[in-house]
Amino acid sequence: MKDRQQVLSRTKTLKIDGHDVSGREDETILDVARENGIFIPTLCQLDGLSAHGGCRLCLVEVKGSSKLLPACVTHVAEGMEVVTNSERLIEYRRMIMELIFSEGNHVCAVCVVNGHCELQSLAQRIGMTHVTVPYLYPRRVVDASHERYALDRNRCILCTRCVRVCDEIEGAHTWDVSGRGIEARIVTDLNQPWGQSETCTSCGKCVNVCPTGALFEKGKAVAEMSKKRAFLPYLTLMREKRSK
Amino acid sequence: MAREIVIDPVTRAEGHGKITIHLDEQGFVQDARFHVTQIRGFEKFCEGRPFYEMPALMARICGICPVSHLIASAKACDALMAVSIPMTAQYLRRIMNLAQLVQSHALSFFHLASPDFLLGLDYDPAQRNIFKLIEENPNIARDGIRLRRFGQQIIEWLGGKRIHPGWIVPGGVSEPLKPELRDKILAEIPEALAIIQRTLDWFKRTFDNYPEEIRTFANFPSLFMGMVNDKGELVHYDGKLRFVDAAGKIVADGIRAEDYQKVIGEAVEPWSYLKFPYYKPMGYPDGMYRVGPLARLNIINFCGTPRADAEWAEFRELGRGAVLSSFHYHYARLIEILNGIERIEYLLNKPDILSTHVRAHAAPNRLEGIGMAEAPRGTLIHHYHINEDGIITKANLIIATGHNNLAMNRGVLQAAKHFVNGSKLTEGALNRVEAVIRTFDPCLSCSTHALGQMPLHIQLIGPDGEVLDQKIR
Numbered sequence: 001m002k003d004r005q006q007v008l009s010r011t012k013t014l015k016i017d018g019h020d021v022s023g024r025e026d027e028t029i030l031d032v033a034r035e036n037g038i039f040i041p042t043l044c045q046l047d048g049l050s051a052h053g054g055c056r057l058c059l060v061e062v063k064g065s066s067k068l069l070p071a072c073v074t075h076v077a078e079g080m081e082v083v084t085n086s087e088r089l090i091e092y093r094r095m096i097m098e099l100i101f102s103e104g105n106h107v108c109a110v111c112v113v114n115g116h117c118e119l120q121s122l123a124q125r126i127g128m129t130h131v132t133v134p135y136l137y138p139r140r141v142v143d144a145s146h147e148r149y150a151l152d153r154n155r156c157i158l159c160t161r162c163v164r165v166c167d168e169i170e171g172a173h174t175w176d177v178s179g180r181g182i183e184a185r186i187v188t189d190l191n192q193p194w195g196q197s198e199t200c201t202s203c204g205k206c207v208n209v210c211p212t213g214a215l216f217e218k219g220k221a222v223a224e225m226s227k228k229r230a231f232l233p234y235l236t237l238m239r240e241k242r243s244k
Numbered sequence: 245m246a247r248e249i250v251i252d253p254v255t256r257a258e259g260h261g262k263i264t265i266h267l268d269e270q271g272f273v274q275d276a277r278f279h280v281t282q283i284r285g286f287e288k289f290c291e292g293r294p295f296y297e298m299p300a301l302m303a304r305i306c307g308i309c310p311v312s313h314l315i316a317s318a319k320a321c322d323a324l325m326a327v328s329i330p331m332t333a334q335y336l337r338r339i340m341n342l343a344q345l346v347q348s349h350a351l352s353f354f355h356l357a358s359p360d361f362l363l364g365l366d367y368d369p370a371q372r373n374i375f376k377l378i379e380e381n382p383n384i385a386r387d388g389i390r391l392r393r394f395g396q397q398i399i400e401w402l403g404g405k406r407i408h409p410g411w412i413v414p415g416g417v418s419e420p421l422k423p424e425l426r427d428k429i430l431a432e433i434p435e436a437l438a439i440i441q442r443t444l445d446w447f448k449r450t451f452d453n454y455p456e457e458i459r460t461f462a463n464f465p466s467l468f469m470g471m472v473n474d475k476g477e478l479v480h481y482d483g484k485l486r487f488v489d490a491a492g493k494i495v496a497d498g499i500r501a502e503d504y505q506k507v508i509g510e511a512v513e514p515w516s517y518l519k520f521p522y523y524k525p526m527g528y529p530d531g532m533y534r535v536g537p538l539a540r541l542n543i544i545n546f547c548g549t550p551r552a553d554a555e556w557a558e559f560r561e562l563g564r565g566a567v568l569s570s571f572h573y574h575y576a577r578l579i580e581i582l583n584g585i586e587r588i589e590y591l592l593n594k595p596d597i598l599s600t601h602v603r604a605h606a607a608p609n610r611l612e613g614i615g616m617a618e619a620p621r622g623t624l625i626h627h628y629h630i631n632e633d634g635i636i637t638k639a640n641l642i643i644a645t646g647h648n649n650l651a652m653n654r655g656v657l658q659a660a661k662h663f664v665n666g667s668k669l670t671e672g673a674l675n676r677v678e679a680v681i682r683t684f685d686p687c688l689s690c691s692t693h694a695l696g697q698m699p700l701h702i703q704l705i706g707p708d709g710e711v712l713d714q715k716i717r
Contacts, residue, residue, distance in 0.1 A: 222300035
C-alpha cells in the first residue's frame with residue numbers, strides 16, 4: 001500500500017496539446033510526449049546519452065511561463081499545460097533550422113549521408129523549403145588524419161552527441177568543444193589532428209551517433225553511410241547493471 | 245567600314261556561348277571567334293575535399309553526361325587507391341557509360357540537330373525546334389525520344405536515378421546487377437536497334453541535300469584524338485590515346501593516361517573562359533585536334549561490333565584518310581549509338597555479369613591519380629593530387645569540348661567566310677554558323693566547368709571594335 005502511494009505521488013498528470021497525459025516526476029516533457037505519440041523535433045537529444053538542450057528545436061510553450069522551455073531537459077509537473085505545435089513554435093523551429101543550414105556548408109547532394117541524415121529529414125519534416133538568411137560559407141578544414149574515420153566540420157551542427165558518447169559511454173573523452181560562438185568547433189584531445197589523438201580508441205561510437213555527415217567512415221561514397229544507433233540504450237543499460 | 249557580327253547566345257547547344265565575326269574594311273569576314281563566357285570553378289572548390297567524394301562532386305559538372313565524369317573521376321580514384329577493380333564492375337561501368345552515350349547522342353542528334361535537316365536550315369528560327377519536329381515528323385521525333393529513353397532508363401535502373409546516379413564509386417560500383425534487371429534491359433535492345441538502323445537509313449539519304457554544308461562545316465585538315473585499346477578497337481571506357489592526322493596516318497599511339505601531359509598542352513586566350521588544348525609536339529595553335537564521335541571513328545582500326553563495323557566501312561568511304569567535315573559528326577554519332585547498343589547487349593550476356601564481387605576497397609596508396617574515359621563529346625581527363633590523408637590538393641580537368649576549342653573556332657571562321665558577307669546578318673547564314681558549333685555538340689557549361697543555361701549571341705564587329713549588328717536568341 002505504501003509502495004502504491006509512493007508511486008502515485010511520483011506520478012504527475014498534465015496536458016500536452018490538450019491531451020490528458022501522465023508521467024513520472026523524473027521524466028521530461030519530451031519523454032512523456034513520445035510515450036503518448038506526440039512529435040517534438042530534436043537534434044542534439046539521443047536516447048542513451050545525457051540531455052544537452054543545445055539545439056533548441058524541442059522548445060515548447062508551458063502555461064504560466066513567459067519563456068519557451070526545452071522539452072528535453074524540462075521535467076513534468078502536476079497540472080502543467082504544454083503546447084508543442086503553436087504557430088509561433090513552428091515558425092521558430094523553421095528559423096532555427098535555417099540558421100543551422102546557413103551557418104555551415106550543408107550540400108546534401110554530394111554528402112556521404114544523403115538520404116540517411118537526421119538534419120536533412122528533420123528539415124523536410126518541419127517544412128523548411130528555403131533558407132531565407134544569407135549563407136555564411138565558412139572555410140572549415142576537413143580532418144581526415146584518422147585511419148578509419150574522417151571529420152568534416154562543414155557539416156557539424158555542434159550537437160555534442162560525439163562529445164557525450166565518448167565521455168559517457170566509451171569513457172575516453174577524446175572529443176570536446178573549443179572556441180565560442182561562431183568560432184566554436186569540436187576538437188580531439190588538445191586540438192591536435194584526430195589521427196594523432198592518444199585517447200581515441202577508434203571505437204566509432206561518435207561516428208554512429210553523429211546526426212549528419214560530419215563524422216563518417218572513410219571509403220564511403222555519396223549517400224552510402226547510414227548510422228547505427230540502436231546499440232546505445234543497450235550499452236547504457238548493460239553498463240549500469242554491471243556497476244550495481 | 246569594318247564590322248563585327250555577334251551571335252549571342254548560341255542556341256541548341258549545352259551551355260552559354262557567343263560568336264563574334266570580324267569584318268574588314270571591304271566587308272569581308274576577316275576573323276571569327278567562338279567565346280565561352282562563363283566559369284564555375286570545379287577545379288578549385290574540390291580542393292580540401294576527401295577524394296572519395298570526387299565522383300559525385302565531379303558528376304555535377306554536367307547533367308547530360310554525368311556518367312562520363314563519374315567514370316573518369318572514379319578511375320582517377322582507382323588510381324589513387326592503386327587498385328585493379330573487379331572485372332564485373334568494369335563491365336557494369338561500361339554498360340552505364342554506353343547507355344549514356346546512346347542517350348546523349350540521341351539528344352544531340354534528334355532534339356538539337358535534326359530540326360536543321362528535317363525542317364531546313366532556312367526554316368523560321370522560332371519554330372526550328374523539337375516541338376515543330378513532333379508536328380511535322382512525329383515518327384522521327386518519337387524515335388528520338390524512345391532512343392533517348394532507352395539510355396536514360398538503363399542509367400536509372402542501374403544507378404537509381406537518371407541524372408547524377410551515385411552508383412559508380414571509387415573501386416567499382418556500389419551494387420551488383422540483378423538478373424531481372426539484366427533481362428529487362430535485354431528486352432529493350434531489339435527496339436533500340438531497329439530505331440537506330442532506320443535513322444541511319446534516312447539520314448544517309450539526306451547527305452545529297454547538304455553539299456555546301458558538308459564542304460564548309462569545319463571541313464579542314466586537323467589531327468584527331470581519342471582512346472583505342474591495344475587492338476585499335478573503338479572503346480569508351482578504357483584505352484590509350486591515339487592521334488591521327490588528316491591523311492589518317494597515326495602520329496602518336498599507345499599514350500597512357502599517366503602520360504597525357506607529354507602530348508597535350510593547354511593554352512589560354514583572354515576572350516574565352518574555355519582553355520585551348522593542343523598537341524604539344526606541334527605547338528600552339530598548330531597542334532589543333534578534334535575529339536568526339538568523328539575523331540573516334542577516324543582513329544580506330546575497327547568498331548568491334550558487326551553492324552557498327554558495316555556502317556563504319558561506309559563512313560570511311562566519305563574521305564580519303566580521315567573524314568574531315570565536322571558535318572559528319574552527326575553520322576559518326578549515329579554509328580556510335582549503334583555500336584553502343586550492340587555492346588550493351590554483348591556485355592549483358594557475359595557469363596560473370598551477375599557476379600556480386602563488384603568493388604575493391606583500399607586506402608589511398610598513391611598521391612596522384614589520372615582517370616581517362618571517352619565521353620559522348622570526346623576524351624575526358626581527370627587528374628587529382630591528394631595528401632596522405634586522402635584530401636584533394638589539386639585537380640586538373642580536361643573536358644571533351646575543350647579539346648575541340650581550336651577546331652570549333654576554325655570551323656566558325658570557315659563557315660562565316662563562306663556564308664556571311666556584307667553588313668547584314670541573314671537568318672540562314674547565322675544558323676549555318678551556329679550549326680557548325682552544333683555539329684561538335686559542345687557542352688559549354690561543362691567544358692569551362694561554367695554555370696548557366698542557354699544559347700547564342702552573334703555580333704558583327706568592325707576593326708575599330710564597333711558592334712554593327714547583332715542577333716540574340
